[in-house]
Amino acid sequence: MSMKSTEQIDTREAIIQAARNTVMKDGYNALSFRDLAADVGIKSASVHYHFPTKGDLAEAVVSRHCSDVEAYLESLSEKPFDETIGAYVKLFRSGIPGMAKSDNAPRICVSAMVSAEVSAIPLPARAQLERFAKANINWLAGVIAKKHKSFTEEKVMARAHAIFAAMEGAQLISHGLGGDRASFDKAVEGYRDAGLLS
Amino acid sequence: MSMKSTEQIDTREAIIQAARNTVMKDGYNALSFRDLAADVGIKSASVHYHFPTKGDLAEAVVSRHCSDVEAYLESLSEKPFDETIGAYVKLFRSGIPGMAKSDNAPRICVSAMVSAEVSAIPLPARAQLERFAKANINWLAGVIAKKHKSFTEEKVMARAHAIFAAMEGAQLISHGLGGDRASFDKAVEGYRDAGLLS
DNA sequence: ACCTGAACACCGTTCAAGT
DNA sequence: ACCTGAACACCGTTCAAGT
Numbered sequence: 001m002s003m004k005s006t007e008q009i010d011t012r013e014a015i016i017q018a019a020r021n022t023v024m025k026d027g028y029n030a031l032s033f034r035d036l037a038a039d040v041g042i043k044s045a046s047v048h049y050h051f052p053t054k055g056d057l058a059e060a061v062v063s064r065h066c067s068d069v070e071a072y073l074e075s076l077s078e079k080p081f082d083e084t085i086g087a088y089v090k091l092f093r094s095g096i097p098g099m100a101k102s103d104n105a106p107r108i109c110v111s112a113m114v115s116a117e118v119s120a121i122p123l124p125a126r127a128q129l130e131r132f133a134k135a136n137i138n139w140l141a142g143v144i145a146k147k148h149k150s151f152t153e154e155k156v157m158a159r160a161h162a163i164f165a166a167m168e169g170a171q172l173i174s175h176g177l178g179g180d181r182a183s184f185d186k187a188v189e190g191y192r193d194a195g196l197l198s
Numbered sequence: 199m200s201m202k203s204t205e206q207i208d209t210r211e212a213i214i215q216a217a218r219n220t221v222m223k224d225g226y227n228a229l230s231f232r233d234l235a236a237d238v239g240i241k242s243a244s245v246h247y248h249f250p251t252k253g254d255l256a257e258a259v260v261s262r263h264c265s266d267v268e269a270y271l272e273s274l275s276e277k278p279f280d281e282t283i284g285a286y287v288k289l290f291r292s293g294i295p296g297m298a299k300s301d302n303a304p305r306i307c308v309s310a311m312v313s314a315e316v317s318a319i320p321l322p323a324r325a326q327l328e329r330f331a332k333a334n335i336n337w338l339a340g341v342i343a344k345k346h347k348s349f350t351e352e353k354v355m356a357r358a359h360a361i362f363a364a365m366e367g368a369q370l371i372s373h374g375l376g377g378d379r380a381s382f383d384k385a386v387e388g389y390r391d392a393g394l395l396s
Numbered sequence: 397a398c399c400t401g402a403a404c405a406c407c408g409t410t411c412a413a414g415t
Numbered sequence: 416a417c418c419t420g421a422a423c424a425c426c427g428t429t430c431a432a433g434t
Binding site for chain 1: 224315327358364367374376381386392
Binding site for chain 2: 428
């Protein structure tokens with residue numbers, strides 16, 4: 001009867017969450033094994049027991065982020081179009097629901113951050129980046145196709161790509177300006193006005 | 199008669215260009231003073247003579263990038279709308295015209311990269327990020343207002359924000375997927391189709 | 397004015413050693 | 416199974432010293 005204890009927090013899990021939190025604020029290259037170890041309450045060398053290299057940790061962090069977003073998106077699919085798209089926009093405006101934030105420093109999507117720093121991560125971690133993009137685009141394609149029955153497959157896919165990229169971009173610029181929500185909202189207003197989110 | 203020699207390459211200038219090249223590929227946090235010094239042919243400690251801290255170098259790199267893009271955008275303004283917007287899209291698809299690339303590793307806009315890593319740079323460098331965003335948005339606003347005379351000021355600004363963010367996002371995702379131009383083009387197709395670029 | 401070597405506290409990684 | 420201290424070559428930064 002092997003079963004993970006729920007009384008004791010899982011060290012591996014704690015490392016992933018602490019790493020994710022830092023990546024969303026400061027990026028993957030700014031992530032330090034020594035700081036991470038201090039957060040979790042172990043020594044730097046012990047982190048390597050769970051994640052042999054920093055690249056392995058990158059893979060786990062992006063994978064976890066992707067799984068969480070996938071689960072959240074699935075929970076939205078049954079609502080009406082405008083509500084669904086509104087929730088999708090909010091996801092990029094406010095970050096993952098349920099993600100713990102110990103401070104109010106600006107954060108962005110793990111995937112946006114790591115996409116910039118992609119040259120620093122190994123192939124398996126890059127594959128998780130691809131998984132995240134596909135998960136978003138395919139989910140959007142489903143939502144769009146359900147509303148616009150007359151759209152060709154190509155048109156649906158192009159719009160799905162466009163909405164995903166548009167959200168990541170608005171988030172990135174807002175982050176660069178110190179977490180400026182107004183610039184995010186201004187961009188979304190422009191998207192809506194042009195018909196990209198209809 | 200003080201006058202900068204044109205026969206000898208300026209060391210400070212060489213540092214900025216080498217740094218810019220690396221930032222576009224790997225990011226600011228991945229930039230190493232020792233590697234940079236080796237590129238330029240001096241020692242690591244000498245780089246600090248020109249840029250006391252890494253943050254000072256960040257400021258110079260973003261500032262230079264901004265100036266170059268501003269100059270390029272000014273050269274476009276007199277052309278017809280579709281051609282102007284087409285050139286703007288191409289700027290984000292292919293990078294700065296005239297920027298030397300010694301290899302064909304994927305690169306993105308300095309501003310997109312540093313926007314992700316903004317927590318690592320000091321205030322003066324962040325101000326250059328703001329300058330870049332404003333330069334793009336104001337230029338786009340001018341182009342849009344010239345075509346759509348009936349648009350309100352707010353509508354023009356919202357669309358300008360939207361187009362800028364949309365380009366940065368398409369570039370970021372393409373970079374995360376290993377410099378995948380097809381995903382950039384797919385997103386642009388979606389933007390065009392929705393009317394964002396008209 | 398511009399460059400340098402040496403030192404400082406940091407970084408990821410490895411490894412032999414502990415429990 | 417999980418953790419550790421010590422060592423390695425790296426990092427940005429400082430500084431006294433060179434020309």
